[in-house]
Amino acid sequence: MRILIALTLLIGSSTAFAATQCTTADKSTWQDPGKFQAQLKDQGYKISKFKVTKGNCYEIYGFDKDGRKIEIYHDPVSGKAVKTEYHD
Template sequence: MLNNKAIFGFIAAAVTLPAFAETQCQNHPAAEQIPPAKFQEQLKAEGYQIRTFKKTDGNCYEIYGKNKEGKRVEIYFDTKTGKPVKSEVK
């Protein structure tokens, strides 16, 4: 049987794990980045429905929404090239 310290340690590790798993993108100077509003418009023109759009601490643009097939997606993009760095279709 686990004691309270072991349970607390397990919970603390599980809670902090996502912070270590964040996707990292190259840090581009602001003048070289695609402006967020312009990039969102490009994505919408490609058929994405964006529920959430943000710039991550890891220097990526991240979206939550649906792709043109209507499937839920979470995608990280390079801020300069607009190319996907990591994606998950749900």
């Protein structure tokens, strides 16, 4: 029974900490980070922080055009949002 509980905890914790994966494409195919951020700003986003994640995503922290606090993971090749989280 202890082994079953330990395995359940191990499996649950590994999925909870799994990184969002955006692409496996070569970095030479990625959009220019500066131009990408400029496009988002043109759409009304306010970017407080921008980074590249371990899962090969462009991740932004900031506010959307409605002033909601957000964290968005983007595919750096297509620019599409892969995951969006709203924060209070």
